[in-house]
Amino acid sequence: MKKVLFFFLVIPFTLQAQLADSTIRVVKMEGAVNFRDVGNYKTLDNKTIVNGKIFRAASIAGLTDKDMQKMEELKVRTVIDFRGTNEAAAAPDKLLPDTDYTLCPAGSDNLPTPEKIADMIKSNDFLMDMYNEKSIQYYGKRYKPLFQKLLTVPDNESLLFHCTGGRDRTGMATALLLYVLNVPMPVIEEDFTASNVYLESANKQMYKPLAEMSGSTVAEIENKMKLRPQHIRQFFSTIKSHYGSVENFLEKECGVGPEDITRLRERYSN
Template sequence: MKKIILSALAIIALYSSVSAQVADSAKRKVELQGAVNFRDLGGYTTKDGHHVKWGKIYRSADMSKLTDQDLATLAERKIAYDVDLRGTQESKQAPDRMNPNTDYILCPAGSDNVGNMMQSFKGKTHGDSIMVDYYSNTTYLADRYKPFFGKLLAMPEDKSLVFHCTAGKDRTGIGAALLLYSLGVPYETIMNDYEASNYYRAAENEKMAKQMVQFMKINEGVAKDVVAVKKEYLDATFTAIKKQYGSVDNYLKTQVGLTDENITELKAKFLE
């Protein structure tokens, strides 16, 4: 009986989580024909009761296949800044398609070995440990995200910014987490935004996992681990940062270069 009750509670919790995500998606997701996982980071409540402004910062997956209609949508949302977190080769193979005069910057630090990482999954039966190792490596984080924060600080009040990688879940997920943290958003909310990629990428994840099994001969379980986001992955990044630098605040200050004045400016620009 106890097991049945626990199972029922788990199902209810899962249903509630999915229902909440569907409701959240209605206001957060930007419908595009040529990109997935494109969503607004607005609306999140900070610890002191403020809210992240809507329509200012967006996160996405690959943006090389945007249609003319998609570009019109970006123009309507005043998206004039594009921060690309992919590696040099990734960006060359699938260059972003953006509106003319978009301020574009490539932040490839640590991303040029992604191909080698994919090869490391062959012969494995569990992908979690490799993903945790990846998320625990803070070597390239500062060089990758410092330009991102620089663009946010420099962006005019009447413009908006999108940042992305290929899948829009790992490099983009860490970037979103650090940004939301700097704005004072609670960690639980940060994690919810991170894990939402599983919802936004559900169909794409299933497709990618099948391709990895078929063409790369990767174990099915490993493939599913790789395409998903899990709490322990992002936890690994924050744990590593705290272990090496004492706190996330100290890391943002000493490694990313965000001064107290910068944090105040970010909050003034992107909170209401």
């Protein structure tokens, strides 16, 4: 009981609300982490994003036979992969037969090596480069396939999008999608930073070699790599500074105009 109390005391109150209904949103898998249903959020016009239609995750290369049964139950027949070409080839997705798979490597083929990351970690906030001017050129090519597939995926099937960690590239995709579906920005930020909790155990293992290479402690690496609301705010701010609005970006770079936004809201909220 004390551990449970401590858990909620150290997590900001707004994030507590997001995590409180994790039993509804989180899909427990043996071979994947941060696997979540994007649904169940309330929109600004008091609708609810539908459950069981859109999922996000970290790598699905390690899905077990039991996990594949779950994928069948979830009817995941469309998968969008935000990893780079070599990144995806090194750990191929586990997919159901006849899955509509799309690799969207824009901006991911030039990701830094672990050694480079260890060196970059010494700067104040190297992570922000994924969310600012240095990455704006990739957002359209990376996320256009997601929205196009969401407009056409069969009604009796569901869609999953993911990267390796399921937090940065996938987090931006989720934020953009929730924005389109009219979810309040504070909730979008809470969903984004929730990955810090859902990936905690996996991150500790990943950060150990980075700590050794950079001469830092695991705690210091965790702090440097922590997702913050400022990251996703910068993501939207950068889009607005280049396109005038998120809506202009969606129409110009993703082929999603006002009518498409209406269709997406009709399909994925009620």
